[in-house]
Amino acid sequence: ETGVTQTPRHLVMGMTNKKSLKCEQHLGHNAMYWYKQSAKKPLELMFVYNFKEQTENNSVPSRFSPECPNSSHLFLHLHTLQPEDSALYLCASSPAGTGDEKLFFGSGTQLSVL
């Protein structure tokens, strides 16, 4: 266990649904990340939060909406997704501010958009 928990593990949704992915870390870290992992493609950084402030939005479509209510929790709200959004969504955290940004990952949410 890395101390980063993601729920749900699997999610199937239609293109008109609204759902949310949840990430929680118990490591006292101040930075949290959303990554997208598609088959045959490298990990794509989506969003970065440092001390609850969004510091990176890597040209992600607006149908993905992140929320970071505190430094321990991170959400990814999904609506009107497309089939090409099917992927493994990984949450990660890191200490932040130390220059040693080793990432601690959750187990991911495998998302299928029908």
Next chain:
Amino acid sequence: AQTVTQSQPEMSVQEAETVTLSCTYDTSESNYYLFWYKQPPSRQMILVIRQEAYKQQNATENRFSVNFQKAAKSFSLKISDSQLGDTAMYFCAFLNTNAGKSTFGDGTTLTVKP
């Protein structure tokens, strides 16, 4: 922008043998970290080994060691005495310390055969 290249999509090794995974990167930064992460079938990515760019000595962690060639921008991972539990996808990652975000390679799928 940084790029990370892993030229071996798939590799296999016999149990107890040694295998080397390749990684090259491109950057104009002088201050950075390099990482190898392992993603087993359980999907949870974990850190294998880390190298600070300013250190000439190659990092080692038990059976895992790196060959860091800064001038050549090469960062290979050597796994000695391979075990069945080493079967996983391995990602090389570059961290720009100033930007505080990691860039990942495409990954190498390693299979350890009994």
